[in-house]
Amino acid sequence: MGMVHFVYLSSGLVYSCCKCSTHLTDHSRLVSENFHGRHGRAFLFQDLVNVYEGEEAHRTMTTGEHRVRDLYCMGCMRVVGWRYIKAYEKTERYKERKCILEINITRQSRISPTSPTSSTSIASI
Numbered sequence: 001m002g003m004v005h006f007v008y009l010s011s012g013l014v015y016s017c018c019k020c021s022t023h024l025t026d027h028s029r030l031v032s033e034n035f036h037g038r039h040g041r042a043f044l045f046q047d048l049v050n051v052y053e054g055e056e057a058h059r060t061m062t063t064g065e066h067r068v069r070d071l072y073c074m075g076c077m078r079v080v081g082w083r084y085i086k087a088y089e090k091t092e093r094y095k096e097r098k099c100i101l102e103i104n105i106t107r108q109s110r111i112s113p114t115s116p117t118s119s120t121s122i123a124s125i
Protein backbone atom coordinates (compact mmCIF):
# COMPACT_ATOMS: atom_id res chain seq x y z
CA MET A 1 0.00 0.00 0.00
CA GLY A 2 1.52 3.28 -1.08
CA MET A 3 0.78 6.70 0.22
CA VAL A 4 -2.27 8.47 -1.09
CA HIS A 5 -1.32 11.67 -2.85
CA PHE A 6 -4.01 14.24 -3.28
CA VAL A 7 -3.71 16.61 -6.20
CA TYR A 8 -4.40 20.20 -5.25
CA LEU A 9 -5.83 22.28 -8.08
CA SER A 10 -4.69 25.81 -7.50
CA SER A 11 -6.23 27.98 -10.15
CA GLY A 12 -9.43 28.66 -12.02
CA LEU A 13 -12.86 27.21 -11.40
CA VAL A 14 -12.38 24.05 -9.32
CA TYR A 15 -14.98 21.31 -8.81
CA SER A 16 -14.69 19.57 -5.45
CA CYS A 17 -16.59 16.91 -3.51
CA CYS A 18 -19.36 18.61 -1.49
CA LYS A 19 -18.95 16.04 1.29
CA CYS A 20 -15.20 16.13 1.93
CA SER A 21 -13.97 19.05 -0.25
CA THR A 22 -11.45 16.93 -2.18
CA HIS A 23 -10.64 18.58 -5.50
CA LEU A 24 -11.99 16.51 -8.41
CA THR A 25 -11.31 18.55 -11.56
CA ASP A 26 -11.23 22.06 -12.94
CA HIS A 27 -12.94 24.03 -15.66
CA SER A 28 -10.06 23.74 -18.16
CA ARG A 29 -10.85 20.00 -18.49
CA LEU A 30 -14.55 20.50 -19.21
CA VAL A 31 -15.79 18.88 -22.44
CA SER A 32 -19.59 19.16 -22.22
CA GLU A 33 -22.24 20.29 -19.74
CA ASN A 34 -25.01 18.39 -21.45
CA PHE A 35 -25.04 15.08 -19.54
CA HIS A 36 -27.19 13.29 -17.00
CA GLY A 37 -25.92 11.27 -14.05
CA ARG A 38 -27.64 9.30 -11.32
CA HIS A 39 -28.26 12.48 -9.34
CA GLY A 40 -29.39 14.69 -12.21
CA ARG A 41 -27.11 17.09 -13.99
CA ALA A 42 -23.65 15.85 -14.89
CA PHE A 43 -20.68 17.26 -16.83
CA LEU A 44 -18.21 15.44 -19.08
CA PHE A 45 -14.52 16.13 -18.33
CA GLN A 46 -11.28 15.11 -20.00
CA ASP A 47 -10.15 13.69 -16.69
CA LEU A 48 -10.73 13.75 -12.94
CA VAL A 49 -8.14 13.82 -10.17
CA ASN A 50 -8.22 12.27 -6.69
CA VAL A 51 -10.53 9.42 -7.69
CA TYR A 52 -10.30 5.62 -7.53
CA GLU A 53 -11.62 3.58 -10.44
CA GLY A 54 -13.99 0.70 -9.74
CA GLU A 55 -14.52 -2.50 -11.69
CA GLU A 56 -15.31 -2.25 -15.36
CA ALA A 57 -19.01 -2.81 -15.97
CA HIS A 58 -21.43 -2.95 -18.84
CA ARG A 59 -24.12 -0.28 -18.73
CA THR A 60 -27.04 0.54 -20.99
CA MET A 61 -27.74 4.25 -21.22
CA THR A 62 -30.09 6.37 -23.26
CA THR A 63 -27.23 6.84 -25.73
CA GLY A 64 -26.55 3.10 -26.10
CA GLU A 65 -24.31 0.38 -24.70
CA HIS A 66 -21.16 1.36 -22.83
CA ARG A 67 -18.41 -0.12 -20.73
CA VAL A 68 -17.71 2.14 -17.77
CA ARG A 69 -15.86 2.29 -14.47
CA ASP A 70 -17.38 4.07 -11.47
CA LEU A 71 -15.16 6.76 -9.97
CA TYR A 72 -14.87 7.05 -6.19
CA CYS A 73 -13.80 10.18 -4.34
CA MET A 74 -10.45 9.44 -2.65
CA GLY A 75 -11.50 11.51 0.36
CA CYS A 76 -14.80 9.87 1.28
CA MET A 77 -15.16 6.91 -1.17
CA ARG A 78 -18.44 8.20 -2.48
CA VAL A 79 -19.22 7.57 -6.18
CA VAL A 80 -18.84 10.93 -7.90
CA GLY A 81 -19.26 9.77 -11.50
CA TRP A 82 -17.83 7.29 -13.97
CA ARG A 83 -15.28 6.92 -16.74
CA TYR A 84 -16.32 5.73 -20.19
CA ILE A 85 -14.05 2.85 -21.24
CA LYS A 86 -15.83 1.87 -24.43
CA ALA A 87 -18.81 3.15 -26.39
CA TYR A 88 -20.36 0.76 -28.87
CA GLU A 89 -22.13 3.44 -30.91
CA LYS A 90 -19.80 5.20 -33.37
CA THR A 91 -21.31 8.60 -32.55
CA GLU A 92 -20.55 8.12 -28.84
CA ARG A 93 -16.87 7.18 -29.23
CA TYR A 94 -15.66 10.69 -28.37
CA LYS A 95 -16.59 9.92 -24.74
CA GLU A 96 -14.11 7.06 -24.41
CA ARG A 97 -11.53 7.64 -21.62
CA LYS A 98 -13.43 10.75 -20.51
CA CYS A 99 -15.17 11.16 -17.17
CA ILE A 100 -18.66 12.04 -16.00
CA LEU A 101 -18.89 14.13 -12.85
CA GLU A 102 -22.17 14.40 -10.94
CA ILE A 103 -22.61 18.14 -10.57
CA ASN A 104 -25.24 17.98 -7.80
CA ILE A 105 -22.78 16.36 -5.39
CA THR A 106 -19.92 18.75 -6.10
CA ARG A 107 -19.12 22.29 -5.09
CA GLN A 108 -17.62 24.80 -7.48
CA SER A 109 -15.24 27.46 -6.29
CA ARG A 110 -13.03 29.91 -8.07
CA ILE A 111 -9.47 29.83 -6.83
CA SER A 112 -7.29 32.80 -7.59
CA PRO A 113 -3.69 31.86 -8.47
CA THR A 114 -2.44 34.77 -6.37
CA SER A 115 -4.22 33.76 -3.17
CA PRO A 116 -2.23 31.83 -0.56
CA THR A 117 -2.71 28.12 -1.15
CA SER A 118 -1.97 26.92 2.35
CA SER A 119 -2.24 28.37 5.81
CA THR A 120 1.40 29.36 6.11
CA SER A 121 1.64 31.27 9.32
CA ILE A 122 3.11 34.72 9.02
CA ALA A 123 5.97 35.16 11.42
CA SER A 124 5.67 38.20 13.63
CA ILE A 125 8.51 40.62 13.28
Ligand SMILES: [Zn+2]
Binds near residue numbers: 019020078
Ligand atom coordinates in the same frame (compact mmCIF):
# COMPACT_ATOMS: atom_id res chain seq x y z
ZN1 LIG B 1 -15.47 13.17 -1.10
